[in-house]
Amino acid sequence: xxxxxxxxxxxxxxxxxxxxxxxxxxxxxxxxxxxxxxxxxxxxxxxxxxxxxxxxxxxxxxxxxxx
Amino acid sequence: xxxxxxxxxxxxxxxxxxxxxxxxxxxxxxxxxxxxxxxxxxxxxxxxxxxxxxxxxxxxxxxxxxxxxxxxxxxxxxxxxxxxxxxxxxxxxxxxxxxxxxxxxxxxxxxxxxxxxxxxxxxxxxxxxxxxxxxxxxxxxxxxxxxxxxxxxxxxxxxxxxxxxxxxxxxxxxxxxxxxxxxxxxxxxxxxxxxxxxxxxxxxxxxxxxxxxxxxxxxxxxxxxxxxxxxxxxxxxxxxxxxxxxxxxxxxxxxxxxxxxxxxxxxxxxxxxxxxxxxxxxx
Numbered sequence: 126x127x128x129x130x131x132x133x134x135x136x137x138x139x140x141x142x143x144x145x146x147x148x149x150x151x152x153x154x155x156x157x158x159x160x161x162x163x164x165x166x167x168x169x170x171x172x173x174x175x176x177x178x179x180x181x182x183x184x185x186x187x188x189x190x191x192x
Numbered sequence: 193x194x195x196x197x198x199x200x201x202x203x204x205x206x207x208x209x210x211x212x213x214x215x216x217x218x219x220x221x222x223x224x225x226x227x228x229x230x231x232x233x234x235x236x237x238x239x240x241x242x243x244x245x246x247x248x249x250x251x252x253x254x255x256x257x258x259x260x261x262x263x264x265x266x267x268x269x270x271x272x273x274x275x276x277x278x279x280x281x282x283x284x285x286x287x288x289x290x291x292x293x294x295x296x297x298x299x300x301x302x303x304x305x306x307x308x309x310x311x312x313x314x315x316x317x318x319x320x321x322x323x324x325x326x327x328x329x330x331x332x333x334x335x336x337x338x339x340x341x342x343x344x345x346x347x348x349x350x351x352x353x354x355x356x357x358x359x360x361x362x363x364x365x366x367x368x369x370x371x372x373x374x375x376x377x378x379x380x381x382x383x384x385x386x387x388x389x390x391x392x393x394x395x396x397x398x399x400x401x402x403x404x405x406x407x408x409x410x411x412x413x414x415x416x417x418x419x420x421x422x423x424x425x426x427x428x429x430x431x432x433x434x435x436x437x438x439x440x441x442x443x444x445x446x447x448x449x450x451x452x453x454x455x456x457x458x459x460x461x462x463x464x465x466x467x468x469x470x471x472x473x474x475x
Binding site: 133134151153156157158159161164166168169184185186187188189190191192 | 221222223224225231244245246247248249250259260261271273274276286289290291293294296297298367368399419420421422
């Protein structure tokens with residue numbers, strides 16, 4: 126069943142139930158990314174347990190060039 | 193290319209920045225390059241061991257897109273993540289934690305530190321003093337070594353040190369402005385205040401560098417290092433400028449250690465007057 130999450134500012138319909146499943150579906154499972162759900166960091170070791178819920182605000186970030 | 197750095201290794205001690213011991217006193221950014229290969233070559237030419245990066249949303253559409261990390265040797269460089277673009281203490285703390293999370297995954301030695309920026313205004317990119325202090329305290333409490341961007345205000349610099357920052361990093365002039373060190377007296381006062389009874393406390397001039405002489409000026413004042421990005425990335429030839437910046441940092445540092453002569457109003461001849469065969473006016 127799909128639910129709507131806000132991922133990086135955009136509403137998206139997602140079937141993933143955990144952060145780990147979400148990263149798998151986004152094709153980012155093996156990338157160096159960090160994830161926040163509702164402004165709380167979810168460390169990688171908790172990705173498999175961390176449940177997602179309808180309306181969650183998710184940020185998936187990486188490193189880019191900066192000064 | 194290493195022969196050029198050899199003399200300073202013998203003449204200077206390494207820079208202790210938190211738990212990191214650095215031979216290079218230049219910290220360079222990875223932003224604003226025309227392309228990644230140019231960035232890679234410029235980082236190499238700069239001799240820097242520490243490079244700064246930003247934390248941003250992953251682009252979810254373009255999975256094929258090249259990413260910064262494809263071009264950075266994470267075994268060679270210590271990565272210093274910044275909180276650029278944050279305007280509140282809360283957001284800066286969130287971004288610092290996200291950056292740490294990524295560096296932990298990469299097992300990079302930079303995972304324990306952060307370049308803290310809490311901005312007050314988008315046009316000047318000047319820091320928000322209250323937000324900066326608040327975020328600094330919170331991050332220190334959370335175990336971060338905080339390298340803290342600030343203006344060149346000595347009192348603010350003192351308060352940031354008191355808040356537990358590992359290094360205070362006053363701007364020479366506004367970020368990306370290329371105006372160099374606009375108020376050398378303030379930088380001097382900051383150096384004197386922060387190093388009083390604590391000579392090894394590191395002060396890094398961060399931001400405003402336009403060309404090599406700006407780096408030298410900062411180092412001659414007694415700064416422990418210089419952090420720059422745009423001055424290299426937007427030079428006509430970034431790789432050549434990176435070489436210049438490396439030499440400038442070494443030149444300024446050695447000149448500072450060597451001790452400059454006092455400035456005098458009138459001339460002092462370098463050749464002796466004694467034995468001159470010519471007519472001397474007034475004698």
